Amino acid sequence: MAVLSAPKGTRDFYPEDMALRRHIFCSWRRTCRRYGFEEFDAPLFEHLELYTRKSGDEIERQLYTFTDKGGRDMALRPEMTPSLARMAAAKGQALKRPVRWFSIPRLFRYEKMQRGRLREFFQLNMDILGVAEKTADADLIAAVVGMMTDLGLESQDFSVLISSRDLLEQLFRSVGVPAERLGAVYQTLDKKYKVAPEVFEKMLVDSVGDSVRAARLRKILSAETLDQAVAEAPDVPAAEDLRTLLDLLDSYGMRDYVRFDIGIVRGLAYYTGIVFEVFDKQRSLRAVAGGGRYDRLVALYGGADTPAVGFAAGDVVLGELLKNKGIVPLLEPRSTTFVVSVDKDVTLAVEITQLLRNAGVSAEYSLRQVAVGKQLKQANAARCTFVVFAGGEEEGSGRVKLKDMRSGEERVTDVANLARTIGELE
Amino acid sequence: MAVLSAPKGTRDFYPEDMALRRHIFCSWRRTCRRYGFEEFDAPLFEHLELYTRKSGDEIERQLYTFTDKGGRDMALRPEMTPSLARMAAAKGQALKRPVRWFSIPRLFRYEKMQRGRLREFFQLNMDILGVAEKTADADLIAAVVGMMTDLGLESQDFSVLISSRDLLEQLFRSVGVPAERLGAVYQTLDKKYKVAPEVFEKMLVDSVGDSVRAARLRKILSAETLDQAVAEAPDVPAAEDLRTLLDLLDSYGMRDYVRFDIGIVRGLAYYTGIVFEVFDKQRSLRAVAGGGRYDRLVALYGGADTPAVGFAAGDVVLGELLKNKGIVPLLEPRSTTFVVSVDKDVTLAVEITQLLRNAGVSAEYSLRQVAVGKQLKQANAARCTFVVFAGGEEEGSGRVKLKDMRSGEERVTDVANLARTIGELE
Numbered sequence: 131m132a133v134l135s136a137p138k139g140t141r142d143f144y145p146e147d148m149a150l151r152r153h154i155f156c157s158w159r160r161t162c163r164r165y166g167f168e169e170f171d172a173p174l175f176e177h178l179e180l181y182t183r184k185s186g187d188e189i190e191r192q193l194y195t196f197t198d199k200g201g202r203d204m205a206l207r208p209e210m211t212p213s214l215a216r217m218a219a220a221k222g223q224a225l226k227r228p229v230r231w232f233s234i235p236r237l238f239r240y241e242k243m244q245r246g247r248l249r250e251f252f253q254l255n256m257d258i259l260g261v262a263e264k265t266a267d268a269d270l271i272a273a274v275v276g277m278m279t280d281l282g283l284e285s286q287d288f289s290v291l292i293s294s295r296d297l298l299e300q301l302f303r304s305v306g307v308p309a310e311r312l313g314a315v316y317q318t319l320d321k322k323y324k325v326a327p328e329v330f331e332k333m334l335v336d337s338v339g340d341s342v343r344a345a346r347l348r349k350i351l352s353a354e355t356l357d358q359a360v361a362e363a364p365d366v367p368a369a370e371d372l373r374t375l376l377d378l379l380d381s382y383g384m385r386d387y388v389r390f391d392i393g394i395v396r397g398l399a400y401y402t403g404i405v406f407e408v409f410d411k412q413r414s415l416r417a418v419a420g421g422g423r424y425d426r427l428v429a430l431y432g433g434a435d436t437p438a439v440g441f442a443a444g445d446v447v448l449g450e451l452l453k454n455k456g457i458v459p460l461l462e463p464r465s466t467t468f469v470v471s472v473d474k475d476v477t478l479a480v481e482i483t484q485l486l487r488n489a490g491v492s493a494e495y496s497l498r499q500v501a502v503g504k505q506l507k508q509a510n511a512a513r514c515t516f517v518v519f520a521g522g523e524e525e526g527s528g529r530v531k532l533k534d535m536r537s538g539e540e541r542v543t544d545v546a547n548l549a550r551t552i553g554e555l556e
Numbered sequence: 557m558a559v560l561s562a563p564k565g566t567r568d569f570y571p572e573d574m575a576l577r578r579h580i581f582c583s584w585r586r587t588c589r590r591y592g593f594e595e596f597d598a599p600l601f602e603h604l605e606l607y608t609r610k611s612g613d614e615i616e617r618q619l620y621t622f623t624d625k626g627g628r629d630m631a632l633r634p635e636m637t638p639s640l641a642r643m644a645a646a647k648g649q650a651l652k653r654p655v656r657w658f659s660i661p662r663l664f665r666y667e668k669m670q671r672g673r674l675r676e677f678f679q680l681n682m683d684i685l686g687v688a689e690k691t692a693d694a695d696l697i698a699a700v701v702g703m704m705t706d707l708g709l710e711s712q713d714f715s716v717l718i719s720s721r722d723l724l725e726q727l728f729r730s731v732g733v734p735a736e737r738l739g740a741v742y743q744t745l746d747k748k749y750k751v752a753p754e755v756f757e758k759m760l761v762d763s764v765g766d767s768v769r770a771a772r773l774r775k776i777l778s779a780e781t782l783d784q785a786v787a788e789a790p791d792v793p794a795a796e797d798l799r800t801l802l803d804l805l806d807s808y809g810m811r812d813y814v815r816f817d818i819g820i821v822r823g824l825a826y827y828t829g830i831v832f833e834v835f836d837k838q839r840s841l842r843a844v845a846g847g848g849r850y851d852r853l854v855a856l857y858g859g860a861d862t863p864a865v866g867f868a869a870g871d872v873v874l875g876e877l878l879k880n881k882g883i884v885p886l887l888e889p890r891s892t893t894f895v896v897s898v899d900k901d902v903t904l905a906v907e908i909t910q911l912l913r914n915a916g917v918s919a920e921y922s923l924r925q926v927a928v929g930k931q932l933k934q935a936n937a938a939r940c941t942f943v944v945f946a947g948g949e950e951e952g953s954g955r956v957k958l959k960d961m962r963s964g965e966e967r968v969t970d971v972a973n974l975a976r977t978i979g980e981l982e
Binding site: 133134135136137138140141142143144145148151152163164165166167168169170171172173174175176177179180194195196198199200202204206216217219220221226228230231236238240250258261263265266268269272276378381382383431432433464465476477480481484487488490491492493494497498499508511512 | 561563570577590591596597599603621702807809903916934938
């Protein structure tokens, strides 16, 4: 019969692929722990209503939906924030604030296939709930930088670009963009780095409604600093908020990693204040991470008013960045030790293998009775660091030959000391 | 608006729930590494055909199926083995044997809700491909015992019950059960411990076709040892195979954990040889784990003939067992250290928090400017082990007060030594 393939846009993770995924996830967990975040998770599918209640996003058209055998409309989760907001709303006042949660969800979006985009992918999500102050935004931005540097990426590799929906709204209103067109302008702005300049130009005119407003808007959007952006409207209150945040980030030691960028707006409709995205310095890839404030989402799901800020980082773009920089992990040994059976009878090999395992040393032996040479090939294929020769000359002596495959060095050691010897050499 | 709930049969994992899940997963990964297995994963949904090709199982009626936006029929994975077989088949000869793989898949079955069963759950899967010899069965059974004992369960808590489809087939044929009824008898036998004795009795007569055969079968099924089971047909070859396996398991030191049980058959149709299940000693819960040989599955997916043996252990029953025994982990500190800001200005608290984080010590501070007493409450809620008082008397001295929350002991230390001091005390 024909061999079936994995569904389009999904990945098979053979051990060599899994090594990179585990490297990223383990690093993510270490960062989260160090920054004081606790892990949570939610079901992989949710009631469809969880995603349709907050309407308007592109994400809704990309849902994997299905009807379960009980006739309920469900969707595979395309993002984690709605589940987080639902869970926070369900706990109500019992939830001690601030909430500092992270999760590593598997997510699904039926998207057009392109570089850095898959239909099934993973994210790190970090969120702080219950704090309206800019300290929460700053703490999360520090955490996203920590996440990147923990993976070996440096300030010359990436930037956190920061803006604010409040600032954009205040500036756009100051040049005459009507309130009802703000959403459309945000959507256009979010495409700035994703489409050609002339396409962006046309989208901008379309979204603001006329070319005079578009020209004034273009001037604001060409600002390279916060001061330039507010040059013609220096009294917008959101500018002061952003300055507070940037000052705070200086105290965090983040000056080399972050900067203001008026082109950052985020695609999702639920953002309310500070927004930020992480890009590689060459800007050759999609955003590695993005986030911001979403102060109204928990209430939308029936919870109390809860100020909130969070970010998500995807595994696909991050993996590409690590590969480009050549900082991906080597495939580790499948077992530290391979026990070669010199004799036909495997009993001694079994006993030594199990002795090592019981002492905490990872070990395997040849499950098939084959010649010593073939067993050594298996040891190589399993990338074992040590080989133990069970039986042969040493049979019955309580001693075995141990070979360090890195140096080729051999020694004879008591079986009773084998695990300790390997532990010391490793 | 109304608060939405998680879909029926799924779980929200708040941090306190996640602690147990992480405890189990981390222990699983340690066991697998020690026994020489490498991690892999596959997509969370697969082409529906992957599950319908091998027909006949109850599992097929429990599938969560959907049609994607491209019109393809898909299903959420209800078990991992078909994905494993598909991936092995796809690699063909490039896959070095033996394959020793594990995975921790999230799985979905639309089942009737009952104790120890959920519609969304996790499993540990361990598999060895490419070895027809009983050593592979033994190595896997040793690994399932290792998985249980690594979690703190002992030989008085659980047993691995072992039988063989070959043995059952040979014995059943010897008492006149026709070949075409074997499948039905296996299905009945799999229900032995799941239904009342009189129901089982009736099912047995129905499945073999008449009460004479049923009586002979009943006698075989009442055997408590392998010798008793084969008393009337001592020359069945599968009995020798089972003896070889049980002897091998003695060499592994597994005598106290394993025993023959003629009532074990497994529900899935694809098993071909040795089958086994792990039960708590009181038999108060469903099987914790189950597995066996499936030598024909990889070929069914278009691969070369590949002998294979594997097992799966579920997180739900295992979690109940750990809870019953009282060996579940305590919730760890969210942060090791809480930095209290004695002054209004948080700058010093930010700097010390970040200094600790950069030195590898997990830390947080109060993101809201509240009184010291309220900050200490936050430190308690975050279960922090240490509190650092930033500012106040020590302001400008380069020294801070450090309090160990376990003993209540306080000391004053240089900020420069803070991370080291905490590391030593922790």
